[in-house]
Amino acid sequence: MRKVQWPIGTLINMAAVVAGSLIGLGLEQLFSAEMKNILFQAVGLGVLIMGISMALKIPDSYMVVLIMSLILGGLIGQAVGLSATAEFLGNRLEAALTLGDPRFTEGLVTAFMIFCVGSLTVVGAIQEGIEGNRQLLMVKAAIDGMVSIALASALGVGVLFSIVPMLLFQGG
Template identity: 40%
Template structure:
């Protein structure tokens, strides 16, 4: 868990610096930064999606994930939770929820996150996650300057998600074959593309409702890897 704890610390530090800069930057500069983040998010999403070798697993995962998330009303529940946090801490940031979700997805959907967490869990050291921590520290500065304090609170799902993968890989390391990681990365890339669309105000997609796709893609990709049910036949 060393790598994840270092990652959390750098995001906290970067977010605090970003919030300080936000108070001193003109509104037009913050808007330009916001647009840059949106374009970067879409570009990153496309590059991640191209890692897919079994596109049908991504499609099926988004389908089943969307149905599950819609039935559970995840988007609505997360928004309500965020509003409760805002009320409890008396925040006035209108982009609180967007900042939290955007930061979590950007920090956690990349292959570096997955490979780093798996490597540390399998006893190969936290070097990848420490490298990622440096990148996330600078990213959190820009995100916090554009989106506010919600970025700081993204460390909570970051700790749960990334730390959870590390702990799971301690017992189930063989489950996370490279092909499974590729499909998980590709599915995360699709979510980032949708997130970029939201950031740029090109639409309003319920990305949170699609988060269960990340669970389904691990199952489907593992089944494909083990040839339990070869999705490539369809």
């Protein structure tokens, strides 16, 4: 019988998103639109730099695999209607919770797409599951925690609820 291995990296990532979302919701009124824009730009630039840094470490022989993976992932996501399904489920959840937040679904879907559709998520989850190595998920948790501050301040409580699909997708 195989011992159950808990997705500790995913749980830490979820905790970072919860903390960041709560901070963002608390600061929502203090951040002007310009400040929120600066937060998004700073986080985007940081992630871009980190992505370039990681890409430079990839052997040339894997670049074709990387590019094909990006293309296939995008096409499959579009073909199965991932965005539309996420929006439908977000609307159903918002209606069930009767939160009355018109930005709920936008926050949930946007956060899900940012937090769960990327190489750090896939590679990090595979590394944790196979090797027990949580290093990428720890980096991802730090990034997602910061991003969730900006997202929650701009898009509301739906960002907080993105931990549910994160657990299913990343932890699964």
